[in-house]
Amino acid sequence: MLFKQQAQLRQKLLVLGSLAIGSVLYLVARVGTLESPIPGPEQIPLRSIQFKRALLHELRRGNGTKEQLGLQRLVQQLPQAIIIGVRKGGTRALLEMLNLHPTVVKASQEIHYFDNAKNYARGIEWYRSKMPFSFPHQITIEKSPAYFITDEVPERIFKMNSSIKLLIIVREPTTRAVSDYTQVLEGKERKNKTYHKFEKLAIDSSTFEVNTKYKAVRTSIYTKHLERWLKYFPVEQFHIVDGDRLITDPLSELKLVEQFLHLPPRISPFNLYFNATRGFYCLRFNIVFSKCLAGSKGRIHPEVDPSVLTKLQRFFHPFNQKFYQITGRTFTWP
Numbered sequence: 001m002l003f004k005q006q007a008q009l010r011q012k013l014l015v016l017g018s019l020a021i022g023s024v025l026y027l028v029a030r031v032g033t034l035e036s037p038i039p040g041p042e043q044i045p046l047r048s049i050q051f052k053r054a055l056l057h058e059l060r061r062g063n064g065t066k067e068q069l070g071l072q073r074l075v076q077q078l079p080q081a082i083i084i085g086v087r088k089g090g091t092r093a094l095l096e097m098l099n100l101h102p103t104v105v106k107a108s109q110e111i112h113y114f115d116n117a118k119n120y121a122r123g124i125e126w127y128r129s130k131m132p133f134s135f136p137h138q139i140t141i142e143k144s145p146a147y148f149i150t151d152e153v154p155e156r157i158f159k160m161n162s163s164i165k166l167l168i169i170v171r172e173p174t175t176r177a178v179s180d181y182t183q184v185l186e187g188k189e190r191k192n193k194t195y196h197k198f199e200k201l202a203i204d205s206s207t208f209e210v211n212t213k214y215k216a217v218r219t220s221i222y223t224k225h226l227e228r229w230l231k232y233f234p235v236e237q238f239h240i241v242d243g244d245r246l247i248t249d250p251l252s253e254l255k256l257v258e259q260f261l262h263l264p265p266r267i268s269p270f271n272l273y274f275n276a277t278r279g280f281y282c283l284r285f286n287i288v289f290s291k292c293l294a295g296s297k298g299r300i301h302p303e304v305d306p307s308v309l310t311k312l313q314r315f316f317h318p319f320n321q322k323f324y325q326i327t328g329r330t331f332t333w334p
């Protein structure tokens with residue numbers, strides 16, 4: 001009995017200790033690093049949010065119940081915004097970077113609720129149960145890149161929330177297709193299986209034209225997919241993120257997303273630093289905690305015959321023009 005009480009006391013002290021250390025480190029980290037906060041009704045007390053995040057972390061680790069940690073107001077909210085695609089566009093980087101914002105809570109896993117018949121049949125409360133705990137003033141975001149290209153998804157999302165905000169991150173279409181191929185190739189190699197070369201898959205061997213049956217090619221015809229979505233949602237409900245710029249200048253892209261989501265600007269230069277070894281920007285949450293994306297992000301692409309790349313770029317050109325026209329955002333793709 002005495003032993004149990006001592007163990008409980010020790011656990012409580014541990015929780016309080018880690019919370020106190022976390023808060024002090026957080027305050028030290030934020031002082032002087034934040035952009036001057038914008039005054040107004042939207043302003044959220046950052047420090048208390050970060051403190052609550054620390055409590056949330058303790059809850060997830062099983063170091064107390066909601067009541068013990070004073071987290072009764074925690075809820076599992078359906079997402080108010082979804083990153084619907086595009087596969088290999090930088091969806092993971094975008095989600096992780098948005099999660100730096102104190103008002104954003106991410107669903108860590110891809111949930112595949114709307115594109116997977118079995119999951120969809122489980123119902124909306126199943127979907128909600130997959131969402132992270134958050135406070136009512138926070139917004140939940142999930143990403144499942146397969147949503148963008150799956151026929152049934154727009155209608156299903158519309159039925160859940162017709163005013164939801166939709167984020168699409170795109171990359172130069174040919175590079176995206178090669179990235180898509182690289183991921184599949186790696187999977188095959190891991191299983192000691194052989195796989196065709198990209199050139200063979202992307203070009204029809206009888207007509208020497210671009211093979212539009214190849215999924216990696218089809219996914220890059222962004223306008224075709226977007227048109228299906230526009231049957232349900234007005235174009236204002238979408239925000240297009242430049243995935244190429246998210247790699248080279250992530251903060252500029254994140255600022256545009258903050259505006260689109262009506263979030264106060266809180267992601268600052270402090271939160272992002274370039275890691276020369278990785279060749280990418282990594283994320284800094286505070287002076288002690290920073291992380292880069294997993295090694296599966298930023299793979300080295302195989303070399304592709306330049307004439308095939310040119311053929312693909314020519315093929316995508318008219319679709320790209322249409323995409324610019326519809327979205328009102330122009331990219332520098334060839």
Ligand SMILES: Nc1ncnc2c1ncn2[C@@H]1O[C@H](COP(=O)(O)OS(=O)(=O)O)[C@@H](OP(=O)(O)O)[C@H]1O
Binds near residue numbers: 089093
């Ligand atoms: N900061 C940072 N760190 C690492 N990787 C980054 C980052 N920003 C964008 N990217 C690019 O993200 C590409 C992977 O895209 P996705 O996350 O959408 O892939 S997936 O569809 O979820 O598999 C991945 O594509 P590849 O380079 O082709 O592997 C990266 O180029």
